[in-house]
Amino acid sequence: MKLNNKVAIITGAASGMGKEIAILYAKEGAKVVLSDINQEALSDLVDKIISDGGTALGVYANVAKEEDINHLVDITLDKFKTVDILVNNAGIMDNFVPAAELTDELWDRVFSINLTGPMRLIRKTLPIFLEKGKGIIINNASIGGLHGSRAGVAYTASKHALIGLTKNIGFQYANLGIRCNAIAPGGVNTNIKTTMNNPDKFGMERAMAGAAANPRFAESEEIAAVALFLASDDSSFVNGTVITADGGWTAY
Secondary structure (H helix, E strand, O other): OOOOOOEEEEOOOOOHHHHHHHHHHHHOOOEEEEEEOOHHHHHHHHHHHHHOOOEEEEEEOOOOOHHHHHHHHHHHHHHHOOOOEEEEOOOOOOOOOOHHHOOHHHHHHHHHHHHHHHHHHHHHHHHHHHHHOOEEEEEEOOHHHOOOOOOOHHHHHHHHHHHHHHHHHHHHOHHHOEEEEEEEEOOEOOOHHHHOOOOOHHHHHHHHHHHHHOOOOEOHHHHHHHHHHHHOHHHOOOOOOEEEEOOOHHHO
16 A cells, blocks of 8 residues: 555545545545535545444534634644645636636635635644655645636636745745655546636636637546645655646657
């Protein structure tokens, strides 16, 4: 087992990529602490992992709220005494809204979940990692963080910033036993579309300009396999970088 007895926190874990990461980590021996705002789906996932012989704890947490983040880490320490792996997976889309139509409310909401939440979780867990002399951080970004128009302006900017956060932490803490990497998925069959309603016609048209070049959509399990690689010793020399998992889409 590649993650035997490791303690992993995974946000946005009740569905999609987060769910598959949680299931795979548990199969590989990790004790998984799963957070989401969908309490029912979260409970169902915890029950599934436990029934399959794994160890799981579900914690309701809105990553946009610092008190929820603090509670998530504190309850993990109370239950398992440590944290080894942090997976910042929770994220939302932005209705493809372009800059001219952007509101402060949308900008702040997208950034609070896609960037500020991961920053606060990293800030909260870093002292644990520093005391242990090791720790792994994985941020689920997007090819939208590598290119200019795969979504609206708020989502695009938030994912670019998340990648910048990843690189900064990866380098600055490299000599202290901490690795920080990001995954940049392309199109994935998840329910993130449920975070959109009434998408902006102009913004969506511009963002979809290169969609015809996408070879296919990924399944969440394929992204989970990348997350396992980054969490395991197999990636011991991989740090401060981004693994693009898009089936070759952005190679076009």
